Amino acid sequence: MAVSDARRMSRRWVWGLLPLLLLAVLVAVLVRFGPLGVFQAVVPPLEELTINRVKLEPGRFVIHVTNGGPEPVTIAQVLVDEAYWQFEMSPAGTVPRLGTATITLAYPWVEGEAHHLKLLSSTGTPFEHTVDVATASPRVDARYLGTFTLLGVYVGVLPVFLGLLWLPFVRRLDSRWTGFFLSLTAGLLVFLGVDALDEALEVARGLPGAFQGVGLILTGVLVSALLLVWVSRRFTAGNETARHLGLALLIAVGIGLHNLGEGLAIGAAYSLGKVALGTFLVLGFTIHNTTEGLAIVTPIARERTALPTLVLLGLVAGAPTILGALIGGLSYSPVLATLFLAVGAGAIFQVVYELLKLMMADARTPAFGYQVAGFAAGLLVMYVTGLFVAA
Amino acid sequence: MRMPRRDFLVKAAAGLLGGLTVGRAAVLPAAASTEHSSQHAVPHGGNMTVGDVDLKRLGFDPSRYLRSFDWGRASKLPNGRTVREYSIVASERDIEIAPGVFFPAWVFNGTVPGPTLRAREGDLLRIKLINASKHPHTLHFHGIHKAEMDGVPGIGRGDVLPGESFTYEFEAIPFGLHQYHCHSAPLKRHIHKGLYGAFIIDPKQGRPPAQELVMMMNAFDTNFDNENEVYAVNSVAFHYAKHPIRVMRDRLVRIYLINITEFDPINSIHVHANFFHVFRTGTSFVPSEYTDTIMLCQAERAVLEMRFPYPGRFMFHAHQTEFTELGWMGLFEVTDNGGV
Numbered sequence: 001m002a003v004s005d006a007r008r009m010s011r012r013w014v015w016g017l018l019p020l021l022l023l024a025v026l027v028a029v030l031v032r033f034g035p036l037g038v039f040q041a042v043v044p045p046l047e048e049l050t051i052n053r054v055k056l057e058p059g060r061f062v063i064h065v066t067n068g069g070p071e072p073v074t075i076a077q078v079l080v081d082e083a084y085w086q087f088e089m090s091p092a093g094t095v096p097r098l099g100t101a102t103i104t105l106a107y108p109w110v111e112g113e114a115h116h117l118k119l120l121s122s123t124g125t126p127f128e129h130t131v132d133v134a135t136a137s138p139r140v141d142a143r144y145l146g147t148f149t150l151l152g153v154y155v156g157v158l159p160v161f162l163g164l165l166w167l168p169f170v171r172r173l174d175s176r177w178t179g180f181f182l183s184l185t186a187g188l189l190v191f192l193g194v195d196a197l198d199e200a201l202e203v204a205r206g207l208p209g210a211f212q213g214v215g216l217i218l219t220g221v222l223v224s225a226l227l228l229v230w231v232s233r234r235f236t237a238g239n240e241t242a243r244h245l246g247l248a249l250l251i252a253v254g255i256g257l258h259n260l261g262e263g264l265a266i267g268a269a270y271s272l273g274k275v276a277l278g279t280f281l282v283l284g285f286t287i288h289n290t291t292e293g294l295a296i297v298t299p300i301a302r303e304r305t306a307l308p309t310l311v312l313l314g315l316v317a318g319a320p321t322i323l324g325a326l327i328g329g330l331s332y333s334p335v336l337a338t339l340f341l342a343v344g345a346g347a348i349f350q351v352v353y354e355l356l357k358l359m360m361a362d363a364r365t366p367a368f369g370y371q372v373a374g375f376a377a378g379l380l381v382m383y384v385t386g387l388f389v390a391a
Numbered sequence: 392m393r394m395p396r397r398d399f400l401v402k403a404a405a406g407l408l409g410g411l412t413v414g415r416a417a418v419l420p421a422a423a424s425t426e427h428s429s430q431h432a433v434p435h436g437g438n439m440t441v442g443d444v445d446l447k448r449l450g451f452d453p454s455r456y457l458r459s460f461d462w463g464r465a466s467k468l469p470n471g472r473t474v475r476e477y478s479i480v481a482s483e484r485d486i487e488i489a490p491g492v493f494f495p496a497w498v499f500n501g502t503v504p505g506p507t508l509r510a511r512e513g514d515l516l517r518i519k520l521i522n523a524s525k526h527p528h529t530l531h532f533h534g535i536h537k538a539e540m541d542g543v544p545g546i547g548r549g550d551v552l553p554g555e556s557f558t559y560e561f562e563a564i565p566f567g568l569h570q571y572h573c574h575s576a577p578l579k580r581h582i583h584k585g586l587y588g589a590f591i592i593d594p595k596q597g598r599p600p601a602q603e604l605v606m607m608m609n610a611f612d613t614n615f616d617n618e619n620e621v622y623a624v625n626s627v628a629f630h631y632a633k634h635p636i637r638v639m640r641d642r643l644v645r646i647y648l649i650n651i652t653e654f655d656p657i658n659s660i661h662v663h664a665n666f667f668h669v670f671r672t673g674t675s676f677v678p679s680e681y682t683d684t685i686m687l688c689q690a691e692r693a694v695l696e697m698r699f700p701y702p703g704r705f706m707f708h709a710h711q712t713e714f715t716e717l718g719w720m721g722l723f724e725v726t727d728n729g730g731v
Contacts, residue, residue: 074491076489076490076491076492077440077441077489077490077491077492078441079717082713082716082717083438083716083717084438084439084440084489084628084629084716084717084718085437085438085439086437086438086439086440086441087441105437106437107437120489120492120613120620121492122491122492122493123493123613124492124493124494124611124613124614124620124621125613125614126613126614126620
């Protein structure tokens with residue numbers, strides 16, 4: 001009996017693997033003898049090369065490239081500001097499909113000005129990159145780490161903690177107004193989620209084709225949302241208090257993932273030399289992000305929450321900004337940035353779903369008007385604080 | 392929130408890091424200038440292509456081209472007049488115009504520029520165009536000749552189709568520095584792909600003996616966006632910077648200079664530490680100018696004559712510095728014993 005079971009099991013796997021084996025044989029035959037040549041175009045293939053990152057060191061550029069195209073690309077010459085320039089490349093010469101290389105060239109670049117880089121392939125195809133504002137790329141030292149930590153604290157941690165201080169306020173509200181603020185939170189989060197998605201798409205547009213930016217976003221959003229659904233089943237299984245606390249934690253995690261993606265973008269933009277100037281925007285952002293704290297405390301308004309728990313929630317939501325900024329500044333990868341932003345968006349949409357569930361369950365005193373008003377207010381708050389930042 | 396959130400953050404980051412950046416700015420220029428001064432050993436301060444063109448594979452040596460002249464197969468008519476017969480084959484070939492950069496060229500006799508055709512004023516010329524390429528071509532000579540020998544589509548023989556051939560016949564007049572090129576449509580493409588060459592008609596009495604050099608100022612649009620990526624004299628970017636042109640001190644140097652650059656209306660030459668006499672189009676023995684820089688429009692040409700009084704290396708280049716930095720720069724190596 002057991003023996004025949006095992007046999008049936010193994011037979012099932014054989015049937016499962018058979019098409020794969022045949023596929024492998026087909027690929028081998030096609031590569032060895034096959035009519036693949038028929039599909040090859042007569043014209044030379046379009047080369048694709050992405051300049052991921054340009055580091056500016058005193059008196060030199062360091063250019064990191066990825067070949068995201070179908071064919072190997074040979075970099076024959078390099079131009080800076082429309083002039084051929086001597087360079088070194090490692091590994092030298094040809095970048096294989098999905099391969100990377102580093103090009104170093106000595107150049108007296110000018111602080112604060114723009115420089116245009118052009119890599120010329122052996123077929124004469126140029127790949128271009130503009131350093132908008134030349135400034136020395138950060139080196140990893142105490143000052144660099146300190147600066148990015150401070151930045152993370154300003155735009156991530158402080159606003160979240162300020163928002164948490166609304167807890168006593170929302171605690172004193174009656175159930176209709178709690179419904180209003182829960183909806184407001186949902187509105188804030190939907191705004192953040194769409195925003196993260198938009199950013200992910202923007203970064204994805206710059207990705208080499210082979211990395212399939214949109215596919216990456218889809219995978220990131222759905223997998224993170226589903227994973228959190230699975231996790232939340234466990235967190236929100238207990239009594240009402242546990243459910244509410246679990247929801248607050250989920251919101252914190254979602255916002256934290258979102259902030260990680262944003263931190264990456266800041267760090268990267270700074271080290272890529274794509275920085276424009278404007279100090280007041282840090283303050284503007286602090287105001288804008290304070291709403292994130294409100295989103296965390298609203299579900300736990302009715303619960304007694306220990307101070308350490310609140311601090312933990314704040315850190316979960318805010319601290320990833322620091323981590324993201326450091327990672328982005330030190331080793332930016334557009335692929336990772338896209339993925340993080342997508343994961344953040346997925347997490348946020350899942351949290352909105354949980355919030356809606358909570359509100360349905362709490363709908364003992366139906367106050368639909370308050371909820372609609374709250375949701376609209378959430379969107380408006382984000383929009384208006386956004387305008388304030390842009391001003 | 393029209394602006395992407397990330398942009399705010401970027402600006403925010405910049406604001407916060409402003410102090411840091413300013414701090415660096417004070418330090419940087421010094422660092423940069425140290426780097427620059429240490430580059431003096433580097434050719435042209437680092438503004439140079441990396442590597443060298445494989446001349447064997449290219450089948451073309453710009454250093455030889457300078458002093459190579461095709462006088463054709465000469466014979467005499469019963470009346471004593473010299474007949475010169477030339478053969479030009481049009482075909483397609485990838486040429487290396489900067490180390491590792493290949494341009495899908497259309498070529499006359501396998502090279503860009505094509506051979507320098509040379510004759511004496513009054514000679515009868517028969518030039519056979521053999522079209523071994525995939526496109527129709529013509530040979531259009533600058534000179535004085537009959538309409539049907541003008542090598543223009545629709546007039547006389549017009550386009551010489553792939554696999555066909557045609558012999559152009561005309562008298563070598565007037566003396567001077569001319570050129571030939573394909574005139575098939577679209578003209579811009581047929582020229583910039585490489586179908587051109589120098590055409591020199593010596594005056595009957597000849598010119599004073601000199602070290603003669605042919606320079607065709609040309610350029611290549613490698614990605615076909617109607618802008619050139621590579622500029623040069625005689626096709627290979629920076630060739631004469633890497634392989635200086637050796638000339639003898641105090642001896643007459645004669646440059647046959649032709650501008651065949653496409654897309655940019657003008658090109659120019661500047662010779663360092665020297666002045667030259669200019670004979671525009673080479674059609675007069677009286678120089679029109681004594682200068683160190685001249686400008687030529689597309690298809691314009693001039694004969695330049697000079698002597699180098701000092702030994703050493705002297706740069707020559709387009710004084711459109713953009714062209715210089717994109718490859719149109721070379722060196723004369725002036726020595727007492729000279730030689731090629």
